[in-house]
Amino acid sequence: MKLKILIVDDNEEIRALLHATLDLADAFEVHEARDGPAAVALAATLNPNLVLMDIMMPGAFEGDEACRQIKAAAAAAGREIPKVILISAKPLDQIKADAKTCGADLFIAKPFGPAQLVDTISNLYRPS
Template sequence: MTHRILIVDDQPDIRKLVNLTLQHLEDAELHEADNGMDGWQMARRLRPDLVLLDVMMPGELDGFQVCEKIKKDPELGPGTRIILLTARAQKEDLELGERVACDAYLTKAFSPLKLLDLVDDLLSRHG
């Protein structure tokens, strides 16, 4: 079964690191967006199994807002796992991540192995 994974981050080097890390997964179809609005629109079109979502992005939608929109969308929310990627790991940020129903929170700079383990775990729960 192929898993669609959407990587949404405004920093090209982070997208590249995540992409290179996840290329090792079997049956992964990787897509990228560089801002929240494009990420939201791509999520609606692609219906990804997993979204890796930067929290702090310029433009109309930040990562928390995109996460909330995906989770509240009846066609996306129930089946879409979301990992929030952020340099911000204060208690308030973690609480906001919980409020918007993210599935996991990974602080930058993260270990590629930790990312792979987390993605593998969430996709295995996806079915």
């Protein structure tokens, strides 16, 4: 069974690059959203296993708030709570702080390579 992944980034080129990278692995069903509110709405119907979320996005709220809302909505609905990997170009200490406060499972600092992305996802779902 393929993992259902929601990519959330305001930059269309980054979304396309992430999507293409994950398509090459052939282990994921990939969906996209361009901002936090769209991600929250799509996650409610899609029920993704994993959300790859950029932190800094324009609009009503950023990725850390979208992370909180997606996890809270899944919990309130009694659904599986998706794992969230934050992606950011912020300084590493800020990414760590954002991940901790919003309940993200992991984070990746930009720039990163395709192998690092796929390895991070695989490690997150590897049995203990």
